[in-house]
Amino acid sequence: MKYLDKTITEIHELLKSKKIKPIDLVEEAYENIEKSDLNAYITLNKEEAIKKAKELENVEVDDNLLFGLPIAVKDNICTKGLLTTCASHMLDNFLPIYNATVVDKINAANMIIIGKTNMDEFAMGSSSRTSYFGAPHNPWNTDKISGGSSGGSASTIAARDVLFALGSDTGGSIRQPASYTGIVGMKPTYGRVSRYGLIAFASSLDQIGPMTKNVYENALLLNVISGHDKMDLTSIKEQDEDYTRLIGKNIKGMKIAIPNFFVSDIVDNEIINKIKKTAKTLEKMGAKVDYIDMKYLNHAVTLYQIIAMGEASSNLARFDGIRYGHSKENPKDIRDLYFGTRAEGFGKEVKRRIMVGSYLLSGKNAREYFYKALSIRDDMKQEFTNVFKKYDYIIGPTTTTTAYLLTDPMDDPRKSFMDDVLVIPVNMAGLPGLNMPIGFDKDHMPIGMQIIANSCEEAKIYQLASALEKELNLDLNPWGGKKDE
């Protein structure tokens, strides 16, 4: 019997009428995970998940649609007493002593944490291949990447193992893997979801967000994880809204902009054609679509390299082998402990980024590069603000290609940045952005579209996304019914 293939309201009714129990869902999730074998998880939380499911049998099922449902959590989000590795040798023995705020929130919603998902080491990468534990696979073609850095979360959702996962997005790390695997992923407005307990990569860009197989479930999970948190200074105050409230409303008269940069020659033709076709569909649905010029989008990768690597070098200075994490054996002095621990504990990509970041922040470089990047960042945000005076949405492709082979070369240090060229601008400006699947390429690999709106307009994004989702009505099950044969 498969329950997790049903709609969320169907599952909820079954739980409410006691036809099934949370333990049935938990057992099904673990069966799915073992069967799909995608290396999507670093740690499974089996014992605790079963215990929690049994405990929930004594709790009355309320109106919360997420009650008793399994959820996967990216392994850079702290879970008390449950291994949290950031996919790094540096933290492969790390047991957090507190929960991230989002973890407290999903526990309070009576959701069940099924495991911690694989990712790029410290969320640095675009294919999850920098993971110390090996890369997760894409269920649409297991020889291909599932993207990154939230590749494990994307993979397990696409595979239908569970309905819900958390990812984090610093420069596209939710939306880009969502695009490669044909799922829905939202990077909320900066400050919408508390970062307390998210192991920091680049603090002014990081944001936790929901990853799900459809738009409605995505909005439901954002309802659970969002909200003001006094433990995060950058948390938005006075927020309490239902992100599903505009779902089902039509999009007549909505004004949509497609920046010409998003359909320029850096993007595969097949993807451009799909976006243009989708734009026509949106016009038929009553929206108005214009192609516009934006001046700063093509500089986003450069800004990201400076700001993200700079902030990362500072954030990752805490890994010194003293208080937690990996530590060099028998160091001869404190210098040897620092230098040796970091040489042994970090992988190649992370070391490169820390080195470049340290350099960019040192001495006069801070003004030469970092300060300049912050100035341009301000203008980039202004440009977005101006576009949103005239338009409701900006749309475009999420990625320049569809998912590529796990065996593709990794020797160019710039590749992982270029994979995210279309998704980084949203992080720079702190805006909400969502990926949704809009079709497939000639090899039947998913193509994704991103929808961007002004700050705090997540509900409006879900409105457009759900209308389009309904119109396209794609078959997004990668197993095509074959998994159970």
Next chain:
Amino acid sequence: MEKKLTKEEVLHVAELARIAVTDEEIKKYQVELKKLLDDVEKINEVEGYDDEILIAPWSNHTDLREDAEGEMLEPKQVLENAPRHSGNYIQVPVVIGESEGA
């Protein structure tokens, strides 16, 4: 000829980052770091922006928590993650005196 940093430049950057590097790694970093550093030079091609900066896309006023006693962590819990500890203390190598390090 591939463009690259000098060995000394790589050692300087590694020193800033507090990461030990082997001779073999230095050779790789000479090329890889050069590529990234060339990339960030592109910032000088951007024109027409003003002096205003954006440190984080966030507009709240700084609202500090009340200076009140909160939940305390148990030393025992904290020390469980520490690689070396003794009693309620985290152990570190000698910092001053024995070597020129630190």
